[in-house]
Amino acid sequence: MSNTNQQVRLAARPTGTPGPEVWEHTTEPVGEPGEGRVVVKVSHLSLDPAMRGWMNAGKSYVPPVEVGAVMRALGLGEVVASNSPDLAVGDVVTGLLGVQTHAEVDARGLQKVQPSDAVPPERYLAVLGMPGATAYFGLLEVGELAEGDTVVVSGAAGAVGSIVGQLAKIKGAGKVIGIAGGPEKCAWLTEELGFDAAIDYRNSDVAARLRELTPDGIDVYFDNVGGEILDAALARLATHARVVLCGAISQYNATEGIHAPANYLSLLTTRSKMEGFVFPDYAHRAGEAAQALSGWLAQGRITAREDVVDGPVTDFGEVLLKLFRGENTGKLVLRLP
Ligand SMILES: NC(=O)c1ccc[n+]([C@@H]2O[C@H](COP(=O)([O-])OP(=O)(O)OC[C@H]3O[C@@H](n4cnc5c(N)ncnc54)[C@H](OP(=O)(O)O)[C@@H]3O)[C@@H](O)[C@H]2O)c1
CATH class of the missing domain: 3.90.180.10 (Medium-chain alcohol dehydrogenases, catalytic domain)
Known part of the structure; x- marks a missing residue:
C-alpha cells in the first residue's frame, strides 16, 4: 500500500x-x-x-x-x-x-x-456507540431508574447527558431536569428533547434552582461534571437516591487538587448510594443498548x-x-x- x-x-x-x-x-x-x-x-x-x-x-x-x-x-x-x-x-x-x-x-x-x-x-x-451505551447502562442499571423518579442530569446537552434525559422520559421518570451551560442549550433540552426543565449553570444559582424544581428531592442524579454542581445535587437527594458517577469534566484539567463533594453526608442521612461505573464493563452488552436506542430513534422518540x-x-x-x-x-x- x-x-x-x-x-x-x-x-x-x-x-x-x-x-x-x-x-x-x-x-x-x-x-x-x-x-x-x-x-x-x-x-x-x-x-x-x-x-x-x-x-x-x-x-x-x-x-x-x-x-x-x-x-x-x-x-x-x-x-x-x-x-x-x-x-x-x-x-x-x-x-x-x-x-x-x-x-x-x-x-x-x-x-x-x-x-x-x-x-x-x-x-x-454517538447514540449508537459508546456514549449511548454509557447513558443506557448508567441510568437503567447503575441508576436503577424507577417509574415516577425525579431525575437530574448534568452535562445534559452533551453526548451522554442528552441521551440520559430522553431515556429517562421514555422509561417513565416523573420529572427530568437537565443542567447545561447557556440559554441555547437549555432551550434545546426543554423545547426539542422533552426535558421538563433545564438549569443554565453559567447564569443561575444551581442550588437555588434545584430547591425550586425538586420539592420532593432527587431520586437519580446522573453526574457528568462533578465539582460544585455535584455538591448542589447531593444537597437535594431524596431517600434511597442513586447518584451515578459517570464523569467529572469540571475537574479533569484541575491543577490544584479536585473539588471534593462537601455534601457527601447527605448520602448517609438519605440512605442513598453513589456509584461509579465505566463503559468498558458494559462493552460486551453494547449491542443491547444500540438495539434499544435505534428502535427509539426510528420511532422519533429519541433525537440524536x-x-x-x-x-x-x-x-x-x-x-x-x-x-x-x-x-x-x-x-x-x-x-x-
Ligand atoms: N463512565 C464512562 O464510561 C463514561 C463514558 C463516556 C463519557 N463519560 C463522561 O461523561 C461526561 C460527558 O461526556 P460526553 O462525551 O457526553 O461529553 P459532552 O457532554 O458531549 O461534552 C462535554 C460537556 O461538558 C460540559 N462542561 C465542560 N466543562 C464544564 C465545567 N467546568 N462544568 C460543567 N460542565 C462542563 C460542556 O457543556 P456545557 O456547555 O453544558 O458546560 C461540554 O459540552 C464526561 O465527564 C465524560 O468523562 C464517562
Whole structure:
C-alpha cells in the first residue's frame, strides 16, 4: 500500500488544559495488515472527555497512553486491506483506531456497522456507540431508574447527558431536569428533547434552582461534571437516591487538587448510594443498548445530535478543547477529509 499514515502522538503529559505542546504530528508509510488484522482508513474520530484522563500517568480503568504513542481514540472508517476472514475490503467498522488516518488493527476488536441515508456514520460513535451505551447502562442499571423518579442530569446537552434525559422520559421518570451551560442549550433540552426543565449553570444559582424544581428531592442524579454542581445535587437527594458517577469534566484539567463533594453526608442521612461505573464493563452488552436506542430513534422518540467538525487529523488537539469550553452540543466528532 502506498498511502501515508498521518498520526497525532502524545509528546508530553499535560498539566492543566492540554495545549499544542502536548501533541506531535508524525507520518509513516501504511503497512500491510498482519495475520488476523486489517487496515482501516479512518473517516471519523470520536472526541471524548475521557481522553484527558488517558493522558495522565498512573492507575485508572485503562492504562495511560504512553508518551510517544499514537493518541488513543475511538473511530470509524472503511477497511482498505484485510488479512482476516472476518472483515472484507469496503466494510465500515468502529473501534479503537487511534488519532491517525490509517489504523492497522486486530479485526477482532472491531464492530461492523452499516451507515445509511437514515443513519449517518457519526451516529455510530454517538447514540449508537459508546456514549449511548454509557447513558443506557448508567441510568437503567447503575441508576436503577424507577417509574415516577425525579431525575437530574448534568452535562445534559452533551453526548451522554442528552441521551440520559430522553431515556429517562421514555422509561417513565416523573420529572427530568437537565443542567447545561447557556440559554441555547437549555432551550434545546426543554423545547426539542422533552426535558421538563433545564438549569443554565453559567447564569443561575444551581442550588437555588434545584430547591425550586425538586420539592420532593432527587431520586437519580446522573453526574457528568462533578465539582460544585455535584455538591448542589447531593444537597437535594431524596431517600434511597442513586447518584451515578459517570464523569467529572469540571475537574479533569484541575491543577490544584479536585473539588471534593462537601455534601457527601447527605448520602448517609438519605440512605442513598453513589456509584461509579465505566463503559468498558458494559462493552460486551453494547449491542443491547444500540438495539434499544435505534428502535427509539426510528420511532422519533429519541433525537440524536452530532456536532461534526471537518478538519485534518492534525486539528485533533484544538478540536478536543471544545469539550472543555462547552462549545459542543451533542456528540463531538472530527470528520477527516
Ligand atoms: N463512565 C464512562 O464510561 C463514561 C463514558 C463516556 C463519557 N463519560 C463522561 O461523561 C461526561 C460527558 O461526556 P460526553 O462525551 O457526553 O461529553 P459532552 O457532554 O458531549 O461534552 C462535554 C460537556 O461538558 C460540559 N462542561 C465542560 N466543562 C464544564 C465545567 N467546568 N462544568 C460543567 N460542565 C462542563 C460542556 O457543556 P456545557 O456547555 O453544558 O458546560 C461540554 O459540552 C464526561 O465527564 C465524560 O468523562 C464517562
